[in-house]
Amino acid sequence: MMQKSSVLCSLLGIQFPVIQAGMAGGPAGSELAAAVSKAGGLGTLGAAYMSGEAIREAVKLIREKTDRPFAVNLFTADMKDDFSRIHEVKEVLAPIAESIGAEAGFEGLKTKDMFLEQFQAVMEENVPIISTAFGLLPEEHMAEAKNQNRKIIAMATTVEEAISAERSGADAVVAQGSDAGGHRGTFDMNKHPQGANIGTFSLVPQMADALAIPVIAAGGVMDGRGLAASLMLGASGVQLGTRFLACAESGAHPAYQEMLTQSNEASTVLTSAFSGRPARGISNQFISSFELSGVPPLPFPSQNTATGKIRKAAAEQNNPAFMSLWAGQGLRMMKYGETAEDILLKVMKEAEDSLASF
Amino acid sequence: MMQKSSVLCSLLGIQFPVIQAGMAGGPAGSELAAAVSKAGGLGTLGAAYMSGEAIREAVKLIREKTDRPFAVNLFTADMKDDFSRIHEVKEVLAPIAESIGAEAGFEGLKTKDMFLEQFQAVMEENVPIISTAFGLLPEEHMAEAKNQNRKIIAMATTVEEAISAERSGADAVVAQGSDAGGHRGTFDMNKHPQGANIGTFSLVPQMADALAIPVIAAGGVMDGRGLAASLMLGASGVQLGTRFLACAESGAHPAYQEMLTQSNEASTVLTSAFSGRPARGISNQFISSFELSGVPPLPFPSQNTATGKIRKAAAEQNNPAFMSLWAGQGLRMMKYGETAEDILLKVMKEAEDSLASF
Numbered sequence: 001m002m003q004k005s006s007v008l009c010s011l012l013g014i015q016f017p018v019i020q021a022g023m024a025g026g027p028a029g030s031e032l033a034a035a036v037s038k039a040g041g042l043g044t045l046g047a048a049y050m051s052g053e054a055i056r057e058a059v060k061l062i063r064e065k066t067d068r069p070f071a072v073n074l075f076t077a078d079m080k081d082d083f084s085r086i087h088e089v090k091e092v093l094a095p096i097a098e099s100i101g102a103e104a105g106f107e108g109l110k111t112k113d114m115f116l117e118q119f120q121a122v123m124e125e126n127v128p129i130i131s132t133a134f135g136l137l138p139e140e141h142m143a144e145a146k147n148q149n150r151k152i153i154a155m156a157t158t159v160e161e162a163i164s165a166e167r168s169g170a171d172a173v174v175a176q177g178s179d180a181g182g183h184r185g186t187f188d189m190n191k192h193p194q195g196a197n198i199g200t201f202s203l204v205p206q207m208a209d210a211l212a213i214p215v216i217a218a219g220g221v222m223d224g225r226g227l228a229a230s231l232m233l234g235a236s237g238v239q240l241g242t243r244f245l246a247c248a249e250s251g252a253h254p255a256y257q258e259m260l261t262q263s264n265e266a267s268t269v270l271t272s273a274f275s276g277r278p279a280r281g282i283s284n285q286f287i288s289s290f291e292l293s294g295v296p297p298l299p300f301p302s303q304n305t306a307t308g309k310i311r312k313a314a315a316e317q318n319n320p321a322f323m324s325l326w327a328g329q330g331l332r333m334m335k336y337g338e339t340a341e342d343i344l345l346k347v348m349k350e351a352e353d354s355l356a357s358f
Numbered sequence: 359m360m361q362k363s364s365v366l367c368s369l370l371g372i373q374f375p376v377i378q379a380g381m382a383g384g385p386a387g388s389e390l391a392a393a394v395s396k397a398g399g400l401g402t403l404g405a406a407y408m409s410g411e412a413i414r415e416a417v418k419l420i421r422e423k424t425d426r427p428f429a430v431n432l433f434t435a436d437m438k439d440d441f442s443r444i445h446e447v448k449e450v451l452a453p454i455a456e457s458i459g460a461e462a463g464f465e466g467l468k469t470k471d472m473f474l475e476q477f478q479a480v481m482e483e484n485v486p487i488i489s490t491a492f493g494l495l496p497e498e499h500m501a502e503a504k505n506q507n508r509k510i511i512a513m514a515t516t517v518e519e520a521i522s523a524e525r526s527g528a529d530a531v532v533a534q535g536s537d538a539g540g541h542r543g544t545f546d547m548n549k550h551p552q553g554a555n556i557g558t559f560s561l562v563p564q565m566a567d568a569l570a571i572p573v574i575a576a577g578g579v580m581d582g583r584g585l586a587a588s589l590m591l592g593a594s595g596v597q598l599g600t601r602f603l604a605c606a607e608s609g610a611h612p613a614y615q616e617m618l619t620q621s622n623e624a625s626t627v628l629t630s631a632f633s634g635r636p637a638r639g640i641s642n643q644f645i646s647s648f649e650l651s652g653v654p655p656l657p658f659p660s661q662n663t664a665t666g667k668i669r670k671a672a673a674e675q676n677n678p679a680f681m682s683l684w685a686g687q688g689l690r691m692m693k694y695g696e697t698a699e700d701i702l703l704k705v706m707k708e709a710e711d712s713l714a715s716f
Contacts, residue, residue: 002716158624159690178536179557198623199537199557201587202578202687206623209690220560229559229587232712265556265564266516329560332517332567354590358360358713 008214008236011171012129012151013069015040016348017237018227019153019174019216020244020340022073022131023182023326024048029251030058032244032340034065039341044131048075052117059125071129071153072122076137077277079113081302089306092293096286100322102313111305129153133185134277136168143169153216155185157196162207162215174239175200175207177219181242181268181328183279189300195270195278201233208234222333224350231351240343242328248339255320259284263331274311274324276303282325286310366572366594369529370487370509371427373398374706375595376585377511377532377574378602378698380431380489381540381684382406387609388416390602392423393698401698402429402489410475417483429487429511430480434495435635437471439660447664450651454644458680460671469659487511491543492635494526501527511574513543515554520565520573532597533558533565535577539600539626539686541637547658553628553636559591566592580691582708589709598701600686606697613678617642621689632669632682634661640683644668 005017018041022028028046036043045062047055055072062070090106097104119141122130130137130145131153137145145152146169154165155174162173164187176185177200184195200219208215217230218239230238245252246260259282269283273290277300281287286307290297297303314322335343363375376399380386386404394401403420405413413430420428448464455462477499480488488495488503489511495503503510504527512523513532520531522545534543535558542553558577566573572594579588579596588596603610604618617640627641631648635658639645644665648655655661672680693701 159622160624177557177559179560192624196624198687199535199559199578201535201558201575201584202537202580202623205581205583206688206690217559220557222560223563225563225591226559228716229590231716232587232590233583264517265560266518266550266554329556330564332564355716358586358589358716 002231004214004236005231008172008216011214012042014042016344018042018344018347019071019237019239020044021182021218021239021241022046022048022071022133023241024073024075027245027250027252028073030061032247032249032251033070034062035249035340036244036344037062037068037070038066039344041344042069042071042129044071044073047072047118048133050118051114052121055118055121056125059127069128071131072127073131073133074115074118074122075134076115076132077134077300079111079115079301081111081305082299083109083302085298086306088295089298089303092290092295093306093310096289096322097310097313100310100313100317100319102310104309106306109302109305111301123148131155131174133183135187136165136170155218156207157184157186157198157203159206159210161187162211166211166213170213172214172216172236173207173211174216174218175203175235177201177203177217179220179329180218181280182326183275183277184270189277197270204230204233204235220328220330222330224347224352225354227347227351228354242330243334243343244340245327246334246336247343253315253323255315255318256323256325259320259325260327260331260334261336263327265329265332267331268327268329272297272303274304274307276300279324279326280328282327284325285321360589362572362594363589366530366574369572370400372400374702376400376702376705377429377595377597378402379540379576379597379599380404380406380429381599382431382433385603385608385610386431388419390605390607390609390698391428392420393607394602394702395420395426395428396424397699397702399702400427400429400487402431405430405476406433406491408476409472410479413476413479414483417485427486429489430485431489431491432473432476432480433492434473434490435492435658437469437473437659439469439663440657441467441660443656444664446653447656447661450648450653451664451668454647454680455668455671458668458671458675458677460668462667464664467660467663469663481506489513489532491541493545494523494528513576514565515542515544515556515561517564517568519545520569524569524571528571530572530574530594531565531569532574532576533561533593535559535561535575537578537687538576539638540684541633541635542628547635555628562588562591562593578686578688580688582705582710583712585705585709586712600688601692601701602698603685604692604694605701611673611681613673613676614681614683617678617683618685618689618692619694621685623687623690625689626685626687630655630661632662632665634658637682637684638686640685642683643679
């Protein structure tokens with residue numbers, strides 16, 4: 001399609017410059033990652049909340065389905081807990097838990113930092129591509145991965161972050177625009193307490209101007225028009241998350257998928273209520289209740305741990321009002337009844353058509 | 359360049375599908391509007407804060423420089439004042455005013471609603487294109503304008519707003535993404551208290567899918583890559599504001615222009631502190647001071663009126679710390695030392711080059 005996207009495809013060993021986002025917590029499991037890679041894109045296992053053992057099992061499942069390259073996505077955030085304000089937050093969460101009959105359990109909360117076992121699993125399983133969110137791989141891990149010729153994709157939300165990713169040794173950078181669903185990947189939450197929220201349209205060309213390595217556009221890319229536009233803005237490829245949420249191989253909860261069908265471009269908000277870090281999702285009762293309280297969430301990852309049982313109970317009850325419904329701002333462009341392969345082929349066809357029309 | 363952009367150009371009687379945003383309060387005066395129209399784009403007089411008489415004079419100046427079509431931009435917001443919380447807001451504004459030696463004068467504040475005299479001037483002066491922000495032309499004014507074959511461009515921030523604009527009789531809609539500088543054009547502030555902030559990349563294709571009339575992409579469009587990308591996303595043209603702020607014909611204050619050179623994609627914030635409506639501008643001391651107070655601004659336009667003397671004094675003192683420095687999220691793409699014509703010719707050349715490279 002173009003020199004830049006060819007470079008990205010060669011770098012990653014893929015056919016199409018389309019990456020499936022590593023949506024953590026269920027949507028991007030082994031089935032979705034395998035289907036995307038098998039169809040010629042880059043599938044990604046959303047492994048941020050998985051144990052090392054779970055990653056090993058998922059990687060085996062992916063390899064049973066395809067021998068093409070795939071990525072595993074990890075969080076590199078500081079996982080130190082701070083529950084010093086739990087009593088204040090508990091005042092808000094306890095009535096919410098009670099309202100859905102959930103056992104919230106605010107005693108002895110602790111977040112398990114699984115990064116080291118995750119990284120070890122990824123290295124030992126010879127995962128070819130490692131993608132990261134919330135920061136960069138620690139220097140020694142980056143060196144180890146690069147020594148073994150793994151490719152590293154870092155997600156960034158500002159040009160400054162992208163430059164630091166390139167300097168750290170990353171092979172490509174995902175430009176995560178504010179249109180994107182899910183957690184803002186902003187590195188330094190002290191510097192950008194609400195996340196750095198620069199629109200995809202603005203972020204991509206500014207990153208492309210600043211970097212020598214390929215830039216992958218993310219946030220609001222839903223179809224081939226988005227791929228064509230991203231290439232025009234200087235990107236080498238695109239990353240899609242939301243579009244894959246409703247496909248046959250998606251691991252997203254059915255109640256979450258159902259909410260997508262009822263939502264549009266104005267349905268999402270940025271909120272820290274679920275995890276302590278800003279993330280874009282469909283507005284629901286949990287977000288409204290927490291934010292109306294005026295109590296600030298705990299910092300990440302402690303808020304995430306504190307809300308875990310409520311989210312789990314809501315999922316078991318098929319109750320989307322209290323689940324995190326991460327989604328981007330392109331929801332009117334959602335399609336249903338597709339496989340991952342359908343999505344890839346349509347996106348490529350539409351992009352070719354868009355480009356050919358000029 | 360393409361059928362869709364040709365339709366827009368024919369509709370407006372322009373050569374290039376590039377519109378200069380109607381930046382109110384100085385930047386988009388008669389000199390800029392005339393230069394843009396003369397060079398083949400659509401120049402726009404930012405007339406929202408101008409009297410009918412001032413509009414008449416500016417229109418004459420434009421016509422002395424070019425016989426090509428141009429637009430006059432008006433606000434259609436409800437201009438009813440609400441100063442019921444002025445005592446609370448005064449507690450925040452008075453020390454700020456004092457700190458720069460400004461006479462703030464909080465007694466007898468009143469916003470003059472100039473819409474009727476503005477509209478009358480625009481009609482009587484035979485202004486060919488009327489563009490609006492914050493809502494739609496009232497029904498009787500829309501009918502009068504359409505009867506006289508004026509073209510109407512409405513700015514919208516959601517698909518729902520865009521559909522209502524099309525139904526009202528608008529000839530084209532500006533899709534104002536959240537990347538854009540200046541006021542969010544959101545129609546109903548009760549429905550979207552922070553403004554509807556959908557990224558340009560996401561908003562444009564969803565509006566294009568929903569409308570039969572042309573969509574003009576706005577927000578983060580800074581160069582020809584942006585024009586090419588907008589066309590890929592389904593737009594018929596683009597609107598640029600920020601890029602024109604530093605050109606030779608810009609009416610932007612020199613201290614404001616200087617601040618642009620020191621800013622980047624992460625320098626802007628959305629704030630209601632200046633006017634009572636959310637707007638994107640470069641973060642400065644006024645915004646920080648007002649927001650740190652925790653006092654909510656008055657509603658628009660009363661907050662704008664209440665901060666007027668501070669902004670005026672700051673401008674007279676060349677002090678950008680207390681001026682509104684509206685700007686979009688593409689600031690690393692700013693160029694300096696250009697004329698408006700340079701910008702238009704470069705944007706068109708770059709867009710052709712981008713499209714030709716595929």
